[in-house]
Amino acid sequence: MLATGTLLQKPAKNMRVAVEGELPNGVGAKDIVLTIIGHMGTAGGTGHVIEYSGSAIRALSMEGRMTVCNMTIEGGARAGLIAPDEVTLDYLRGRPLSPKGAAWEMAVAHWKALKTDDGAEFDRELVFDAAEIEPCVTWGTSPEDVLPISGSVPDPESFTAAKRDAARRSLEYLDLAPGTPLADIAIDRVFIGSCTNGRIEDLRQAAEVARGRKVAPGVGAMVVPGSGLVKEQAEAEGLDEIFIEAGFEWRQPGCSMCLAMNADRLEPGQRCASTSNRNFEGRQGRGGRTHLMSPAMAAAAALSGHLVDVRKLDREGK
């Protein structure tokens, strides 16, 4: 790519994933994409580019759409996209690298043409009902190992032969017993950040949960903005103070504990509620145990000391 400015590619197959209807309160973009991956598996999109559509997708902010598209690769697909609309244009208008003046008008006209024709055919189509999506967490070491927080750790014996060994290995690595309610899983660390969930809206959602509450004793929680611009904006909105007040660390922007390439990493055996995209063995540090979830759910876990349905936080009086 750097040598020639081009890449040899074969046209991908087309897949459409429609999410129709209204999301319940407390359910967001991360829950949508985890639900999709849980349904189709990490190889479900192999060879395809996915277009996300439907009223629940159109209702998402640009940040939420980016979360969904970002995790497309965890579903095996090459790329994820959402047709540009007013939400897209509002997001781009005035950004540092956006075209300006006449070039902007020209670009808008071009972008508006980039939508799928009515009646277009796809190689594969999936439809989800937004109303049925719940806050999700992962229970294993693959992003497809997803369940609603109301669920329990599954029994490996309940899977087909191909998946059984992987599930056994996951549960052994994560030190989880089948049948354990997911909401009973205690955590040591919380990571809010990454390219999946380090945008301003993610930080707003987490701050909304954290406001006026305290991180549970013994839990180390950190918030890492996705970029310098996000950090600036969050500080302008006072989100940093909410987090610090609640006992979160407020950090410099970067990849941080998504992949533990710097000193931000889990110690062996530590368990983390993370807003990143991958829960592979060792991803957040050798021997570290990762549960993926939304920023609101990760913040709720930090306050409770265990995985928890963010919608139940108030009733627990914390």
Place this chain on the structure above:
Amino acid sequence: MEKFKTLTAVAAPLAMINVDTDMIIPKQFLKTIKRSGLGRFLFFEMRFDDAGNEIADFVLNKQAYRNAGILVAGDNFGCGSSREHAPWALLDFGIRCVIAPSFADIFYNNCFKNGILPIKLPQGDVDKLMADAMRGANATVTVDLESQLITGPDGGEIKFDVDSFRKHCLIEGLDDIGQTMRRVAKIDAFEEKKKAAEPWLFRTGE
């Protein structure tokens, strides 16, 4: 890129599904952009303990498989991060062919770009080769790309499919840059057209 015609080598069994690229080469080794030298970190966390000693149970640490040239694995091999270091590490270790029921898309493509032949086979065929591979150093397997045939240790043959263009590139050792440069006139013409239609993509600093 090294040509791939035929390969006779010990096949190592890795009976796991969803082997991800973090397992193949963990992130701490991604700071290099050199393709060589990554072989000793291949499958690092499964291959070595915290003190850096070999974990005897791991397949590539067993005497029979230390010089394996073929890997037989489960579904969705190479999923996760798109790091090209994964095929680099396999190649540097000496693995030139991976056989599995299915592969993650980007990893699959990266193999061809680095002279590794990934072969997709029905589960039954993979199971047979896995059982063969379990037999250790005596179980050499021959992969012939020209005739698209795998010959097992018992002489049994398995036919495999491969895209004809990719096959051609592997046999000839042609990489992407070479392929691209042969189309440079078309690329230039496209860029001129694109500059006129979407000039905002071509700003050169402000």
